[in-house]
Amino acid sequence: MFRMKDVSKVYRTEMVETHALRDLTLEVREGEFVAVTGPSGSGKTTFLNIAGLLEELTRGEYSLDGVDVKSLDDRARSHLRNEKIGFVFQSFNLIPDLDVYDNVDVPLRYRKLSRADRKKRIEKALERVGLASRVKHFPAELSGGQQQRVAIARAIAGDPKMLLADEPTGNLDSAMAREVMQLLEDLNAQGTVVLLVTHDPEIAARAQRNVHIVDGHATDLDRGPSLVKVPAAVHA
Amino acid sequence: MFGYYFDLALRSLKRNRGLTALMIVAIAFGVGASMTTLTVLHVLSGDPIPGKSDKLFYVQLDPRRANSFKPGEEPADQMTRLDSESLLHAARGDKQAMMTGGRAAIEPDRGGVGRFLPFDVDSRWTSADFFSMFDVPFVAGGPWSAIEDQRATRVVVITQALAQKVFGTAEVVGRPMRVEGTEMRVVGVIGDFRPVPHFYDLNTDDFGLGDQLFAPFSVAMELKLHSNGSMNCWGDGDAIPDQRALGAPCDWIQFWVEADTAAKASTYSDFLVSYSEDQAKAGRFERPPNVRMRDVSEYLDFKKVVPNDVKLQTWIALGFLLVCLVNTVGLLLTKFLRRSGEIGVRRALGASRREIFVQLLVESGTIGLVGGALGLGLAWLGLFAVRHQPTSYADLAHLDLPMLAVTFTLAIVSSLFAGMLPAWRGCQVSPAIQLKSH
Numbered sequence: 001m002f003r004m005k006d007v008s009k010v011y012r013t014e015m016v017e018t019h020a021l022r023d024l025t026l027e028v029r030e031g032e033f034v035a036v037t038g039p040s041g042s043g044k045t046t047f048l049n050i051a052g053l054l055e056e057l058t059r060g061e062y063s064l065d066g067v068d069v070k071s072l073d074d075r076a077r078s079h080l081r082n083e084k085i086g087f088v089f090q091s092f093n094l095i096p097d098l099d100v101y102d103n104v105d106v107p108l109r110y111r112k113l114s115r116a117d118r119k120k121r122i123e124k125a126l127e128r129v130g131l132a133s134r135v136k137h138f139p140a141e142l143s144g145g146q147q148q149r150v151a152i153a154r155a156i157a158g159d160p161k162m163l164l165a166d167e168p169t170g171n172l173d174s175a176m177a178r179e180v181m182q183l184l185e186d187l188n189a190q191g192t193v194v195l196l197v198t199h200d201p202e203i204a205a206r207a208q209r210n211v212h213i214v215d216g217h218a219t220d221l222d223r224g225p226s227l228v229k230v231p232a233a234v235h236a
Numbered sequence: 237m238f239g240y241y242f243d244l245a246l247r248s249l250k251r252n253r254g255l256t257a258l259m260i261v262a263i264a265f266g267v268g269a270s271m272t273t274l275t276v277l278h279v280l281s282g283d284p285i286p287g288k289s290d291k292l293f294y295v296q297l298d299p300r301r302a303n304s305f306k307p308g309e310e311p312a313d314q315m316t317r318l319d320s321e322s323l324l325h326a327a328r329g330d331k332q333a334m335m336t337g338g339r340a341a342i343e344p345d346r347g348g349v350g351r352f353l354p355f356d357v358d359s360r361w362t363s364a365d366f367f368s369m370f371d372v373p374f375v376a377g378g379p380w381s382a383i384e385d386q387r388a389t390r391v392v393v394i395t396q397a398l399a400q401k402v403f404g405t406a407e408v409v410g411r412p413m414r415v416e417g418t419e420m421r422v423v424g425v426i427g428d429f430r431p432v433p434h435f436y437d438l439n440t441d442d443f444g445l446g447d448q449l450f451a452p453f454s455v456a457m458e459l460k461l462h463s464n465g466s467m468n469c470w471g472d473g474d475a476i477p478d479q480r481a482l483g484a485p486c487d488w489i490q491f492w493v494e495a496d497t498a499a500k501a502s503t504y505s506d507f508l509v510s511y512s513e514d515q516a517k518a519g520r521f522e523r524p525p526n527v528r529m530r531d532v533s534e535y536l537d538f539k540k541v542v543p544n545d546v547k548l549q550t551w552i553a554l555g556f557l558l559v560c561l562v563n564t565v566g567l568l569l570t571k572f573l574r575r576s577g578e579i580g581v582r583r584a585l586g587a588s589r590r591e592i593f594v595q596l597l598v599e600s601g602t603i604g605l606v607g608g609a610l611g612l613g614l615a616w617l618g619l620f621a622v623r624h625q626p627t628s629y630a631d632l633a634h635l636d637l638p639m640l641a642v643t644f645t646l647a648i649v650s651s652l653f654a655g656m657l658p659a660w661r662g663c664q665v666s667p668a669i670q671l672k673s674h
Contacts, residue, residue, distance in 0.1 A: 049668040054584060075588045082586025093581045097247045109240055110586035154585070 001161060001193055002028040002051065007060035009046050009216075020046040022216040023060070028162075028195065033188040035207030036197045043216040044197045045166065051195060052164045053081045065161055082110050086155030086192075088184075090167035092147040094139040094154075100126065101135040104154045111158060125157040126150075129183060145176030152183055162193040169203060181206060237591070241598035248599055249606075252571060256603065259567045263607030263654075266560030267647045268614025269553040275619055275639050277550050279632045280443070280542045284431035285371060288494075289532035292369060293501060295323070295491045296529075297512060300470045302522035311526045313468065314439070314487040317457075317480060319515075324363055328507045329493035330500065331369045334453055335362035336489050337440045337464035342402060342449070343414040357398060357448040360437075361456035361463070367393070367424075369494050370436060377409035377424035380452060388454035393424040398448045416461055420451065432632055435532055437490050438539045439465035443629035463488065493529070505529050557650065564603075564654040572596055572662035583667035592663040600655020601648050608647025615643060 009021040020043045028034055038044045049055040050062065053069060062069050065084055069077060086107075087093075094103050104125055108118040126132045129149040139147055148168060155163055165184065169177035181203060188194045198204050212219045249256040283289050297319055298311035315323075320334040338359040344352055366372070367379035372393075380391045392413060399408045399422070412419045430446040456463070457480065467488035469479055479486045495501035505527065512525035530538055572579075579592055587595075615635060622633040635643070 045668075052584065054668040055666075075590060078583070078586055078588035078591075081584070087584050093577070093584075095578050095581060097251055106582065107585040109237070110582075110588075110591065112237070158586075 001030050001032075001065060002026075002195075003061075003063045004051070005061040007050065007057050007062055009043075009050060009055070010058045019216055021050070021057075024213075024216065024218045026211060026218055026220075028193060030161075031188070031191055031193065033185070033194045033206075033208045034196070035204035035210050036195065036213060037199070037201070037204050037210060038213035040199075042213045044213050046216075047213060047218075048164055048166055048195070048197050052085055052087060053077045078110070082107055082158065084161050086152075086158065086160035086163045088148070088151050088155050088163060088165040088168045090170040092139070092144075092151045092171070094147055094150055096139050098138075099135065100131060100137050100139075100142075100150050100153075103139070103150055104157050107154060107158045121157045121159075122153075125153040128156065128187075129153045143176070144172050145179055148172060148176070148180050149183065152180070152187075156187060156192070160192070162195060163187065165194065165196040167198055168196065169198070169200065177203070237594070238598065241595045242602065244595060245599035245602040248571075248575070249602065255567060255571055259564050259571075259603050260607045260610060262560040262563050262567070263604060263647060263651055264610035264614055266557035267608055267611030267643060267650065268618060270550075270557045270646060271611060271615035271635070271639065271643045272618030272622065273546070273550040273553040274642065275615065275635055276546055276622060276629070276633050277542065278636075278639055279432060279634075280546060280629055281536075282432060283533065284433055284435045284536075285532060288369075288371065291494055291496055292532050293493050293495060293504070293529040294532075294535045295493055295508065296527065297508065297521075298523050298526035299485070299487070299515065299521050300523065305523050309526075311528055312487040314466070315489045315491045316487050317484065317489055318482055319511075320489040320491050321482070323491060323493075323511070326507075326511075329504050330496050331365040331494040332492065333363045333366040333369055334489050334491050335360055335366060335437065336453070336456075337361075337437050337447070338456060339462050339464055340415050340449060340451075341417075342398070343417065345412060345414050345419070352402070358440075358444070358446070358464075359449040359451065359461075360447040361451055361453045361461065363453055365494070366450070367426075369492060370429075370431070372429050373427045375406060375425050375427045377422070380423050385452045385454055388452060388458050390418060390420040390455060391423045391452065392420045393426060393450040394422060395429070395448045396425055396427055399425050415449065415451065416459060418459055420455075432629075433536065433541045435536060435541075436492060437465065438535075438541065439490070441628050443627075443632060501529060557646075561650055561654045564651065565657055568600060568603075568655055568658035569661060572658045573665075575662070576665045579662055579665045580667040583665070589663040592665075593659050596659035596662045597652055597655050600651045600659065603655075604648040604651025605644070607651060608644045611647055612640070612643050 004024055004026045007021055007024045008019065011018040011020060024047065036044055036047065046055065050057050064080065067080060069080065072080065095106065101122055104122045105118055108121060123132065126135065129152050131146060131149055131153065134142065134146065142150065163184065169180055172180060184194050184196065185206065196207060204210050209220065285292065295315065296311040297315060299316055299319060300312055324332055324334050338361045339356050340359045341354050341356050343354040363385050364380055364382045375396055379393060380389065384391055392415060396406045399406045402413060403411065406425050408422045408425060411422050413422050433443055434441060434446060463480065465488060467479060467486050469486035471485045473479060473485040476484055478484065480488070493504055495504050508527040509525045512521055512527060515521040582592060619633045619635060623630050
């Protein structure tokens with residue numbers, strides 16, 4: 001599903017060169033729920049941005065669902081991102097001018113689906129997160145937990161293969177956080193890969209697999225450091 | 237996607253009403269000022285006789301004395317009566333007409349005294365081909381003939397408005413009409429004929445209301461009817477009693493020729509050179525042959541018909557539009573960069589840079605559309621003000637359909653142009669940074 005090999009990301013300015021990721025190798029298979037942890041500034045978000053095709057890697061290889069992303073131009077990357085990846089952010093990132101229905105519609109618009117098809121998918125996604133009755137509400141009229149559920153509905157409306165969640169419970173109280181985590185687990189149970197960045201050990205503990213990033217290096221806490229690197233046989 | 241982008245644009249414009257209003261007003265003022273001056277320029281510089289302007293030529297010869305001759309100088313501005321009549325009788329063009337402006341008193345006929353008081357009308361003393369050369373539209377009757385020109389038959393062609401004023405009807409063909417004390421027969425009534433500019437005679441009012449009465453040149457000379465326009469004499473021309481006499485050394489007549497092909501025009505030009513050489517041999521012309529044939533647009537350019545202040549105003553207004561656009565660029569840049577968060581979200585959800593660029597451009601175009609509508613209103617007000625100026629073209633300053641289209645095109649193209657840089661900057665927003673900080 002997802003394979004990174006020796007991925008490095010370097011940010012350069014005139015004065016400084018910052019290595020955000022160093023030779024990171026990681027494979028995530030179909031159906032996995034992976035928690036990515038690490039201290040602030042360790043490279044977690046950079047990793048998530050590269051995984052989500054929001055940033056380009058400096059060195060290494062990355063293939064998503066069999067597609068080598070390094071060779072893609074902006075249009076193809078955007079298309080791939082739209083088709084394969086759903087995003088859930090800590091601060092929800094709903095568009096305040098759009099009501100719930102239109103917010104969930106955003107990724108579908110870029111897929112150029114028919115109005116009827118979009119409607120079907122939006123209603124299904126909102127039903128899955130339990131907000132079918134709130135379609136006409138604007139984000140400001142919803143609680144934090146509800147906003148995050150809308151964001152999840154938006155992420156899953158296009159049936160992505162992978163959900164990338166960056167601290168999805170960071171702005172929620174514990175009850176709402178549990179609710180959101182349950183939703184992510186349900187989605188994972190239905191086959192969606194979930195890659196979740198978190199600071200919270202309790203949340204991380206609910207994942208099937210934990211990857212810890214420190215100074216741009218990744219360690220698989222469940223399988224041990226040696227297993228994080230993809231074996232040669234897997235590459236072959 | 238266009239409908240979606242348009243819907244998003246409307247939502248976005250509603251969100252920042254103050255900023256939106258500022259941009260719309262900036263574009264509206266720029267467009268309004270530009271369209272006011274462009275419309276005046278368009279009216280004044282339009283083709284007065286579309287379809288024929290490249291076939292009609294204003295002819296100039298140079299019969300003046302040799303003592304003041306400077307090589308390369310322009311020939312005499314107008315033509316002498318002798319040369320005009322010679323060229324008219326030679327009839328070497330497809331058509332030709334000689335003419336001068338005039339003014340004549342219209343009087344009630346003897347039987348109808350008291351129906352109206354005598355009044356003067358702008359007139360034209362010309363020859364038969366004038367009407368067909370300049371596409372004069374007849375509503376009744378027709379032009380007089382070349383034979384009537386030669387015989388100086390007392391005939392006139394009048395406008396429908398004059399017919400209504402004198403007779404109370406336009407059906408007056410064949411009826412007598414008293415002009416400067418002489419009874420003349422109406423042979424034709426013409427409809428609306430007001431070429432803008434008044435290209436066939438730029439010695440009178442370039443943008444005036446036009447002539448109301450037309451009579452044979454020969455008749456005007458026999459009856460010594462009054463002439464309008466400029467006259468330039470040389471030699472003993474200033475001293476002779478009748479400067480309009482056949483052999484007087486004075487230029488005061490406009491001469492036009494119609495040549496339907498470039499080859500015919502070239503042949504006619506050769507004829508003018510040969511005519512000038514013959515006149516030199518005969519001792520009339522002292523200068524080397526110096527002839528000009530300018531088609532309508534060349535002649536209008538040569539005579540600088542569009543006033544320089546109108547051109548200057550147009551440049552100033554376009555400069556003002558540019559200033560408004562620069563302001564709009566700044567405002568759009570602020571507006572789009574304030575929406576970096578939303579742009580980042582859209583990029584993350586699958587929008588390519590190109591899609592964001594088009595979305596933001598549609599928003600700029602929407603501002604232009606509204607600005608254009610408001611600008612149209614301002615242009616209308618501007619033209620209303622122009623119509624109240626004491627200029628001869630004041631009443632012509634109206635927006636026509638092409639200028640209406642130009643207004644919206646100018647507004648939308650300007651706003652798209654203004655939106656290019658902000659939209660480009662907007663689509664370069666890094667989604668990764670925005671999503672974390674949003």
